[in-house]
Amino acid sequence: MTCDPPAVTNGAFQPPKSVFREKDVIRVDCNRGFHFETDNRDRRAECTKNGWLPIPRCILKLCDYPHIENGRLTGYYKNHREKDFPVRLGVTIFYRCLDGYVSKSERTWNLIRCTADGWDPMPKCLSK
Template sequence: MHQTMHFQLCGIWILITLSNGQNTVTCTENGWSPPLKCIRIKTCSKNDIEIKNGFLSESDFIYNLNKVTQYKCKPGYVTEDGNTSGSITCLQDGWSAQPSCVKSCDMPAFENAKTKSNATWFKLNDKLDYECNVGFENRFKRAKGSIVCQDNGWSHIPTCYERECRIPKMGKFLMADPKKDKYKVGDLLKFSCRSGLTRVGPDSVQCYHFGWSPDIPICKGEYLSFCCKYDD
């Protein structure tokens, strides 16, 4: 039968085992009697682990066997499973895992746009697709786009702008009203021909997100033919 006692020396736990059921030891000229068997209990140290973009949240420097401790990620970073903190355990062969914190981007605020993604955070290099609202386009003049989570945040702000139609190319005899440099989606443009000419096509067109519709009319003239007779 063994008697076990614990002593704490310099912050490190030592397990001392006594033989034959004794609970005392005696110092003799030949050493301790009975002999002692000392086993150092496994501990883990802060120096044994380095958390990239994170840190152990507890102030202890030495952690006993089976001790569970928390770690946190720096702002803008998350654990591999998307949390801002996690836990590791001191095991016989060291820490249970090598935690890491990865760069993250939160779901951005969309302006005149939307996304089908239900995610709340994104890892570095993740891509997020978005679609502009009807009648709007992004800075690349497209109705759809994507942004990428980078080291300094999203590659750009997912903003869409109201689409515009420019005044269409018209013949010199066709007049438009109202005449502006730009037209918003939904605006109407009415046409008329100069005196003596006839309009062929619609009297108005509308600005849509894809451009003007229907096609722009044209003006045609009516000419009289004369046959001249000369006297000899």
């Protein structure tokens, strides 16, 4: 049993070969802003009699609900977190710090954006 090299859109795999035999293993490296689709810390896929398992696929990285110590999101996002998170790249949301705390910018409402590296800037509330 053999597997053809996988087509990994938005990523690549190692080691490169023209044909893989059953039980051969590859490591998938996804491009910035993408992650290996399955919950597989080693980002590994194996050639099996049924093909590659798991399927080596890189999908768009999304931003989860940001937990802000001593701060909170606007009421809408706080109340709709199950429905609206994770969010896609480019989404912006506002947060504010609780009384006695302040953001680095010292603004009441602060804007954060979902980027390929996560929330930017990382929301943080510091003691006054």
